[in-house]
Amino acid sequence: MNDMLVGKPLKRKEDQRLLTGKGRYVDDIRRPGETYAVFVRSPIAHGIIKSIDKEAALAAPGVLGVFTGKDIQRDEWGSIPCGWVVTDRQGEPHKAVPHYALTPDRARYVGDHLAVVVAETYEQARDGAELVEIEFEELEPVVTLAMAMEGEQIHDLAPQNLCYDWELGSRAEIDAIFETAHHVTSLDLVNNRLVPNAMEPRAAIAEYDSGLDSYTLWSTSQNPHMLRWMLSGSVTGIPETKIRVIAPDVGGGFGMKIYCYPEETTCLWLSKVIDRPVRWTGDRSESFLADTHARDHLTTVDLAMDKDGTFLGMKIDTTANMGAYLSNYATSIPTYFYATLFAGCYKTPVIYSNVRAVFTNTSPVDAYRGAGRPEAAYLIERVVDVAAREMGMDPIDIRRRNFIKPEDFPYQTPVILTYDIGDYDASLDEALRMIDYDGFPARREEAKARGKLRGIGLACYIEACGVAPSQLIGKMGAGAGLWESGQIRFNATGTAFVLTGTHGHGQGHETTFGQIVADMFGIPIEDVELIHGDTSQVPMGMGTYGSRSLAVGGSAIVRAGEKVIEKGRKIAAHMLEASVIDIEFEQGLFSVTGTNKSVTIKEVAERAYVPLDYPEGLEPGLDETAFYDPGNFTYPAGTHICEVEIDPRTGVLEIVDWVAVDDFGTVINPMIVEGQIHGGLAQGIGQAIMENGVYDPESGQLITGSFMDYCMPRADDLPSFRVGYTCTPCTHNPLGAKGAGEAGCIAAPPTLINAIVNALDIRHIDMPATGEKLWRIARDKIAAQ
Numbered sequence: 001m002n003d004m005l006v007g008k009p010l011k012r013k014e015d016q017r018l019l020t021g022k023g024r025y026v027d028d029i030r031r032p033g034e035t036y037a038v039f040v041r042s043p044i045a046h047g048i049i050k051s052i053d054k055e056a057a058l059a060a061p062g063v064l065g066v067f068t069g070k071d072i073q074r075d076e077w078g079s080i081p082c083g084w085v086v087t088d089r090q091g092e093p094h095k096a097v098p099h100y101a102l103t104p105d106r107a108r109y110v111g112d113h114l115a116v117v118v119a120e121t122y123e124q125a126r127d128g129a130e131l132v133e134i135e136f137e138e139l140e141p142v143v144t145l146a147m148a149m150e151g152e153q154i155h156d157l158a159p160q161n162l163c164y165d166w167e168l169g170s171r172a173e174i175d176a177i178f179e180t181a182h183h184v185t186s187l188d189l190v191n192n193r194l195v196p197n198a199m200e201p202r203a204a205i206a207e208y209d210s211g212l213d214s215y216t217l218w219s220t221s222q223n224p225h226m227l228r229w230m231l232s233g234s235v236t237g238i239p240e241t242k243i244r245v246i247a248p249d250v251g252g253g254f255g256m257k258i259y260c261y262p263e264e265t266t267c268l269w270l271s272k273v274i275d276r277p278v279r280w281t282g283d284r285s286e287s288f289l290a291d292t293h294a295r296d297h298l299t300t301v302d303l304a305m306d307k308d309g310t311f312l313g314m315k316i317d318t319t320a321n322m323g324a325y326l327s328n329y330a331t332s333i334p335t336y337f338y339a340t341l342f343a344g345c346y347k348t349p350v351i352y353s354n355v356r357a358v359f360t361n362t363s364p365v366d367a368y369r370g371a372g373r374p375e376a377a378y379l380i381e382r383v384v385d386v387a388a389r390e391m392g393m394d395p396i397d398i399r400r401r402n403f404i405k406p407e408d409f410p411y412q413t414p415v416i417l418t419y420d421i422g423d424y425d426a427s428l429d430e431a432l433r434m435i436d437y438d439g440f441p442a443r444r445e446e447a448k449a450r451g452k453l454r455g456i457g458l459a460c461y462i463e464a465c466g467v468a469p470s471q472l473i474g475k476m477g478a479g480a481g482l483w484e485s486g487q488i489r490f491n492a493t494g495t496a497f498v499l500t501g502t503h504g505h506g507q508g509h510e511t512t513f514g515q516i517v518a519d520m521f522g523i524p525i526e527d528v529e530l531i532h533g534d535t536s537q538v539p540m541g542m543g544t545y546g547s548r549s550l551a552v553g554g555s556a557i558v559r560a561g562e563k564v565i566e567k568g569r570k571i572a573a574h575m576l577e578a579s580v581i582d583i584e585f586e587q588g589l590f591s592v593t594g595t596n597k598s599v600t601i602k603e604v605a606e607r608a609y610v611p612l613d614y615p616e617g618l619e620p621g622l623d624e625t626a627f628y629d630p631g632n633f634t635y636p637a638g639t640h641i642c643e644v645e646i647d648p649r650t651g652v653l654e655i656v657d658w659v660a661v662d663d664f665g666t667v668i669n670p671m672i673v674e675g676q677i678h679g680g681l682a683q684g685i686g687q688a689i690m691e692n693g694v695y696d697p698e699s700g701q702l703i704t705g706s707f708m709d710y711c712m713p714r715a716d717d718l719p720s721f722r723v724g725y726t727c728t729p730c731t732h733n734p735l736g737a738k739g740a741g742e743a744g745c746i747a748a749p750p751t752l753i754n755a756i757v758n759a760l761d762i763r764h765i766d767m768p769a770t771g772e773k774l775w776r777i778a779r780d781k782i783a784a785q
């Protein structure tokens, strides 16, 4: 019998392969006879395409073809879908503007896909692309959110560039609350635009088999089955049985790789037209221009309180940027993944929100780690902090006063969601203990003596993840159910393949799913092999995003395991000459109750495949599949506290301490989870103080289009994070686990901004709180003294 592995900080199985350069990414894959595609991207932000001259490119060495949107349209390939329907205040669906793989009529952002050149080599394709001449009738670009509703109309379908004007809650009810409130705290916030920057750029290889009339697409996708579904459905009309999508090792996705993008769609089309494999690998500049961007909101939040600081109501008004086209899930991010989290950890009885989503001449905006939830946590935890300041209350006290308490669960929020369980005081207490909150005034004094401004800030976040429940998601407008599949396929020798519809691209699934299965069957983790990322191997799946892989995918695997055990009991009963009801199963051993007669899972597996002496009527094989559709999201929550020091002479900020206390329910592998927290924190800190996607408001050029101008956090920008846990196990999945993959980047921005405003003793600062901004504020304060 094995030692139990769940809960142990096992080193990742996949690291040996990934860290020694043995990973196999799309760009590592070579296909015989392959060709190279390079896209001709729009150099301008907005303009009607008058003509595209292919002649010079076609005459260039090695060029096999030059194609435009009109060429794809002749084959009747349709628009890339945005599957999530958001119904606006008038009861109308959002404006589903077309988004073709190659734009046939009008360039709508710098980087838009206008033509593609295919050649024998990458260099030849690139040289050819430079020879394609496009003539435009330039139009005024609509760049900023403030310009959107007044500017030139970008899509015929969307007057005033409005995609939808959506509300949640009752305006009359919230107005009545605000009329009687003792105090209202009002705050304007910017949620800065982010560029995801996965380490591996997006890439695709498409191959057409004319004998079988079928396609294989290798893609850097986080959800290969969904990609196949989208490609087959509205885009190409090719049956799903004729498309195989393989997502091999993927070097980070962070949500940005869950979409059906123009590039892979075009490669698929080209592979039949050219009748040779076509490959495309984005370079870093293309990633900046044409990967989906994230966040980009302007928000006003108002919080109404009574005289004790009890929250009475909250009103949120947001303008959200969709960019030039609707990416696949774009509509859902500033609505169902944002506004449904506005209760936070608090018993705010009435909440009203209004979101206007607008088109601009910028890269499409969609999910990126946290997707809507960082934006929600930021506005809640910022306005609560400002409210404490205005009410003369301690930021801890105001939070505790309004927390949903353990006895309140299950807690129905006023914004659709029902939280199943949590203990927010417990996380707050532990975080306060770890940071030594009471010792802060002395640390501040000591810093002051060194000429530094020291501040402390906290955030008590909650998020909804484990993105699945079909019923709930369906009511929210999703065009699909969101369950997950899991399969356990025992071999005759007692080893097991585990197939999952989720996709790991850095999260350590080979290890954590291995831990679960090894424990369940009492077999060594080395005997468990995870298979994912291939639509021809895995029965069906919904992929990885919304921290769903463990809570939904892992639960599907447990359910499949239970089916294996159920069948195994029948085989064991036959082998042990006992009745099935007398067979117990624990950690790999089937035994007859009250006796020492037993058989191992290995013996049972062998018998399942060599069924010579076998239960009558029972099918051979030990291979079971389950589809798991949970009843609810999972609700990880926690408290993060950080301390910063700012040098008022230079504006240099140092994060001197950070404690992260999270409640992820049951933790399968604390080392992997800690890594997830660290990664999320790095991204959240990046948003708070460094990262900012900026377009020139006049030309619409992306002026932060490289790492020279878009600042990503590096190791020496970050402190050594201290991690703690509390645990209220999720009540509705068999693992008791909640998602952990996004928590860090949800908690980090408000935590850090709260600490910065505390250090500077100011009411607010917008993200990114760069050194320059800090220096200007400190300088003005010194001058005013």
Ligand code: MCN
Binding pocket: 251, 252, 253, 254, 255, 368, 369, 370, 505, 506, 507, 508, 509, 512, 513, 544, 545, 546, 547, 548, 549, 550, 551, 664, 665, 666, 667, 668, 669, 670, 672, 673, 676, 679, 737, 738, 739, 740, 741, 742
């Ligand atoms: N885990 C655990 N115990 C828990 C919760 C999680 O041991 N209670 C483990 C899981 O088994 C898994 C890992 O932690 O190995 C993350 O699990 P989960 O929270 O289920 O998140 P997903 O695996 O679904 O990953 C998605 C999540 C998201 S939404 C983004 S974005 C993100 C992230 O994970 N993108 C990542 N982490 C990333 N990490 C890397 N390296 N690369 C990305 O692209």
